[in-house]
Amino acid sequence: MDAVIDPVLLRESPDLVxxxxxxxxxSVELVDVALAADTERRAAILExxxxxxxxxxxxKQVAAAPKDEKKALVAQAQELAGRVKxxxxxxxxxxxxxxxxxxxxxxxxxxxxxxxxxxNFVTLREVGTKPVxxxxxxxxxxxxxxxxxxxxxxxxxxxxxRFYFLTGMGARLELALMNLALDRALAAGFTPLITPTLVRxxxxxxxxxxxxxxxxxxxxxADDLFLTxxxxxxxxxxxxxxxxxxxxxxxxxxxLRYAGWSTCYRREAGSHxxxxxxxxxxxxxxxxxxxxxxxxxxxxxxxxxxLSYQEGMLTDLGLTYRVIDVAAGDLGSSAARKFDTxxxxxxxxxxxxxxxxxxCTTYQARRLDTRYRTESGKTAPxxxxxxxxxxxxxIVALLETHQQADGTVVIPEVLRPYLGGLELIEAP
RNA sequence: GGAGACGUCGCAUAGUUCGGCCUAGUGCACCACCCUGCUAAGGUGGAGAACCCUUUAUUGGGUUCCGUGGGUUCAAAUCCCACCGUCUCCGCCA
Numbered sequence: 184m185d186a187v188i189d190p191v192l193l194r195e196s197p198d199l200v201x202x203x204x205x206x207x208x209x210s211v212e213l214v215d216v217a218l219a220a221d222t223e224r225r226a227a228i229l230e231x232x233x234x235x236x237x238x239x240x241x242x243k244q245v246a247a248a249p250k251d252e253k254k255a256l257v258a259q260a261q262e263l264a265g266r267v268k269x270x271x272x273x274x275x276x277x278x279x280x281x282x283x284x285x286x287x288x289x290x291x292x293x294x295x296x297x298x299x300x301x302x303n304f305v306t307l308r309e310v311g312t313k314p315v316x317x318x319x320x321x322x323x324x325x326x327x328x329x330x331x332x333x334x335x336x337x338x339x340x341x342x343x344x345r346f347y348f349l350t351g352m353g354a355r356l357e358l359a360l361m362n363l364a365l366d367r368a369l370a371a372g373f374t375p376l377i378t379p380t381l382v383r384x385x386x387x388x389x390x391x392x393x394x395x396x397x398x399x400x401x402x403x404x405a406d407d408l409f410l411t412x413x414x415x416x417x418x419x420x421x422x423x424x425x426x427x428x429x430x431x432x433x434x435x436x437x438x439l440r441y442a443g444w445s446t447c448y449r450r451e452a453g454s455h456x457x458x459x460x461x462x463x464x465x466x467x468x469x470x471x472x473x474x475x476x477x478x479x480x481x482x483x484x485x486x487x488x489x490l491s492y493q494e495g496m497l498t499d500l501g502l503t504y505r506v507i508d509v510a511a512g513d514l515g516s517s518a519a520r521k522f523d524t525x526x527x528x529x530x531x532x533x534x535x536x537x538x539x540x541x542x543c544t545t546y547q548a549r550r551l552d553t554r555y556r557t558e559s560g561k562t563a564p565x566x567x568x569x570x571x572x573x574x575x576x577x578i579v580a581l582l583e584t585h586q587q588a589d590g591t592v593v594i595p596e597v598l599r600p601y602l603g604g605l606e607l608i609e610a611p
Numbered sequence: 612g613g614a615g616a617c618g619u620c621g622c623a624u625a626g627u628u629c630g631g632c633c634u635a636g637u638g639c640a641c642c643a644c645c646c647u648g649c650u651a652a653g654g655u656g657g658a659g660a661a662c663c664c665u666u667u668a669u670u671g672g673g674u675u676c677c678g679u680g681g682g683u684u685c686a687a688a689u690c691c692c693a694c695c696g697u698c699u700c701c702g703c704c705a
Contacts, residue, residue, distance in 0.1 A: 246631040260685030
C-alpha cells in the first residue's frame with residue numbers, strides 16, 4: 184500500500200533499482216525478493232477479487248429470494264463466505280509481505296552521485312580562504328566561556344552531559360543568526376512555521392525516522408510521543424495524505440516552500456566520547472530548516488536553489504567552507520542525493536558539517552502519500568527536499584573564524600542589524 | 612482528570628431507528644456543451660481515491676474505501692469493541 188519506491192519502476196526497471204542498491208552498498212538481492220513478492224501479491228489480489236465479485240452477485244440473490252428458498256441459499260453462501268475470507272487473508276498477507284520488503288529498498292540514487300561509503304564523498308568546491316592568525320587561536324570553548332556566551336558546567340549540572348546554557352551574547356547571537364536566516368528564507372518565498380517538536384509514532388514512522396536512526400530519537404513512553412531531531416519531521420508530516428495544488432503546466436512554479444524553526448533533540452547514542460567538548464555535538468539545539476514540495480521534474484533545480492541559499496549565508500557570515508557531494512552509501516534511505524557544507528574550524532584544522540540538503544525525490548512523498556495532479560488529472564507523488572539554513576553549531580565556526588588576538592570576536596556585518604548594530608563581542 | 616455529542620467520496624448534508632431496494636442520494640462549488648445579443652439565471656451531460664486485470668490508449672472491466680483498525684453476519688455507512696480526532700460542559704493548572 185505505502186511502499187516507498189515506485190512499484191511500477193521496480194516491476195519495469197528492476198536493473199535500475201539494483202544499480203542504485205549496488206552504488207549504496209546495500210542488498211541487491213532484495214530487489215528480486217521484492218519482485219517475487221509483488222507477483223505473489225497480485226495473484227492473491229486477483230483471486231480474492233474474483234471470489235468477492237461472485238459473493239456480491241450471490242448476496243443479491245439471497246436478498247431477493249422468496250422465504251422458502253432462502254435457507255438453502257444461505258447455506259451455500261456460508262461456504263462461499265468461508266472461501267472469500269481465506270482469500271482475503273491471503274491477499275492481505277501478500278500485500279504486507281510485499282510492503283515490508285519494498286520498504287527496505289532505498290531511494291534510487293541520482294546519476295553522478297559518488298559510489299561508496301562515508302569517506303568517498305567528492306568535494307565540489309572550497310570557498311573562502313582559511314584564516315591565518317598571528318597569535319595562538321583559541322577554540323570555541325575558550326572563547327565562549329571567556330566571553331560568557333555559554334555555560335557548559337551549569338548545563339551539565341542541570342541536565343547532564345551535552346547540555347549547555349547559552350548566556351548573554353551567546354543567546355543573542357543565536358537569535359540573531361536565526362532571524363537572519365528567517366529573513367533570507369522569507370525573501371526566497373518560504374512560509375515560516377514554528378513546528379511541534381513532539382510527534383506521534385505514525386508521524387515519526389511515516390517520515391522514516393524510526394528506521395536506521397531509531398536509537399537517535401528521544402521517546403516519551405508515558406504519552407507515546409517522540410521528540411523530533413529536526414523540524415523536517417513536522418514539515419514533511421504537514422501535508423501528509425494531501426493532494427497539493429502544484430500546477431504542472433507552470434514548470435517554473437516554485438512549489439511550496441516552508442521554513443521551519445524548532446528546537447531539535449538528539450540522543451547521540453552512538454557517539455560517546457566524540458566531540459564531547461563544547462557545543463559542537465549536543466542533545467538540544469535550534470535550527471531553521473528549509474523544506475520544499477515541488478514537481479518531480481523540478482527537484483534537482485530546487486536542490487541547487489537550497490544549496491545556494493545555504494552558501495549565501497555562509498559566505499556572508501565570512502566563513503570558509505567546502506561543499507561535498509555525499510557518497511551513495513552515506514545518504515540515508517530517503518535521499519537520492521545529498522550536499523553537505525562544512526565550515527573550516529581553525530582549532531581542529533578541519534571542516535565540520537554546518538548544513539545538509541537532501542533531495543528525496545518522490546520517495547518520502549510516496550510514503551507520506553503527498554501528491555499533486557498531473558496534466559492528465561491523475562495523482563502522482565510530489566518531490567520533497569530539505570536543507571539547513573542555520574543551527575546553533577554555526578556559533579562554533581563564527582567564534583573561531585572571527586576571533587582576534589585580544590580574545591574579542593568581530594561580528595559579521597550581516598548580523599549586526601540583528602544585534603542592535605553591535606560590531607564586536609567583548610567580555611562583559 | 613470527569614461527563615457527553617459527533618466523524619459520510621472538495622465543501623455542506625441525507626441515510627444509521629428495525630443490517631439486504633446504498634451501484635452511498637441531494638445542494639454548492641467544478642468541467643464541457645446548449646440556450647439567453649454581455650452578466651446573472653436556466654438546460655444537458657461529466658466529474659472522488661486506491662488497487663487488480665485488460666488495452667496502442669487518459670480503453671474496457673473488477674475489487675476496495677462512509678475517521679482508523681478489528682469483530683459479528685450469507686450480507687455492515689447501519690450492530691459490537693478498541694484507537695485517533697473534533698466539539699460542548701464541569702474540574703484543575705497557567
